Amino acid sequence: MFPYLFLAPLAGYTTSSVRLFFRLHGADMVFSEMVSAKAILLGSKKTLSLVAFKEKERPIGVQIFGGDPIVLSEAAQAIEENLKPDMIDINMGCPVRKVIKQGYGAALLENRDMALRIAHDVSRAVKTPVSVKTRTGFDRPIGLSFFLELASTGISLLTIHGRTAISFFSGEVDWDFIHRLAERSPIPVIGNGGLKTPEDVREKLMIGNISGVMIGMGAVSDPFIFMKVRGKPIPDNPEVYFLKFIMEKGEGVNVVKRFALNMLKNRFNVRRYRRMIAHSRDGEEILKVVEECVNV
Numbered sequence: 001m002f003p004y005l006f007l008a009p010l011a012g013y014t015t016s017s018v019r020l021f022f023r024l025h026g027a028d029m030v031f032s033e034m035v036s037a038k039a040i041l042l043g044s045k046k047t048l049s050l051v052a053f054k055e056k057e058r059p060i061g062v063q064i065f066g067g068d069p070i071v072l073s074e075a076a077q078a079i080e081e082n083l084k085p086d087m088i089d090i091n092m093g094c095p096v097r098k099v100i101k102q103g104y105g106a107a108l109l110e111n112r113d114m115a116l117r118i119a120h121d122v123s124r125a126v127k128t129p130v131s132v133k134t135r136t137g138f139d140r141p142i143g144l145s146f147f148l149e150l151a152s153t154g155i156s157l158l159t160i161h162g163r164t165a166i167s168f169f170s171g172e173v174d175w176d177f178i179h180r181l182a183e184r185s186p187i188p189v190i191g192n193g194g195l196k197t198p199e200d201v202r203e204k205l206m207i208g209n210i211s212g213v214m215i216g217m218g219a220v221s222d223p224f225i226f227m228k229v230r231g232k233p234i235p236d237n238p239e240v241y242f243l244k245f246i247m248e249k250g251e252g253v254n255v256v257k258r259f260a261l262n263m264l265k266n267r268f269n270v271r272r273y274r275r276m277i278a279h280s281r282d283g284e285e286i287l288k289v290v291e292e293c294v295n296v
């Protein structure tokens with residue numbers, strides 16, 4: 001079986017139309033951005049809109065964050081009952097100050113008994129498979145044994161972003177650690193971090209025992225990365241194709257802009273176009289600038 005290729009949860013990027021695009025273009029599974037378990041229980045309309053999804057996006061994981069096993073279990077039950085996603089993912093990797101200061105996200109790597117309890121309790125509270133997405137440690141790598149315990153709590157899948165929380169999104173990704181964990185884990189391990197090209201992805205999948213990879217910003221700058229990994233053909237003007245797709249599905253200007261800026265980032269001599277996009281407040285206008293930029 002070909003290893004899994006997952007689209008990572010990305011706040012501000014992985015909206016419904018974007019997830020649908022990736023499901024139709026090579027991703028085996030997609031994830032909603034993280035939402036607060038507390039906000040789910042309070043019935044926040046904004047939060048619910050972030051996790052609502054269309055049938056065609058399946059299989060989809062809905063990601064929640066929090067620090068209390070009861071709140072997380074009840075939020076998971078509410079999500080299971082109302083949305084019936086294919087997976088419920090618990091965020092134990094977010095390094096953002098606002099999140100960790102409340103004991104959520106990557107802060108759970110500093111409160112490991114609580115992390116284990118949360119994984120144990122949530123996976124028993126629902127019938128839906130539960131997964132955890134985490135990092136190699138908080139301020140330093142914490143070694144294999146904690147992750148092996150985490151993998152034995154009853155969860156079905158473990159995703160590791162191979163960096164510590166304090167390194168945020170830069171620096172080396174410890175793929176060796178991910179592969180060593182995958183060798184010994186009783187459940188599938190998905191590796192994540194810094195995969196930018198189809199070659200990066202193939203290289204990581206060739207060694208060791210990982211069950212798949214999760215791609216985040218590499219898919220934002222190249223929405224056809226999954227198709228390329230699979231050796232499938234891609235359309236001419238892929239940037240324009242992608243933007244047209246999400247706009248037809250009703251995507252708002254902010255997300256269109258974020259993708260447009262990222263997709264053009266690595267091109268030569270595009271500063272003028274990127275400035276025009278950054279100042280635009282209109283999706284159609286952004287699309288025209290991208291069309292002009294990729295055709296010069």
Ligand SMILES: Cc1cc2nc3c(=O)[nH]c(=O)nc-3n(C[C@H](O)[C@H](O)[C@H](O)COP(=O)(O)O)c2cc1C
Nearest residue numbers: 008009010011033034161193194195215216217218
């Ligand atoms: C803008 C942005 C938003 C993110 N939002 C989330 C999120 O909501 N939940 C999560 O688990 N990780 C989130 N991440 C982390 C990514 O899922 C991923 O673990 C990280 O970017 C490393 O993978 P990549 O190099 O393939 O992007 C976010 C990362 C970025 C850059």
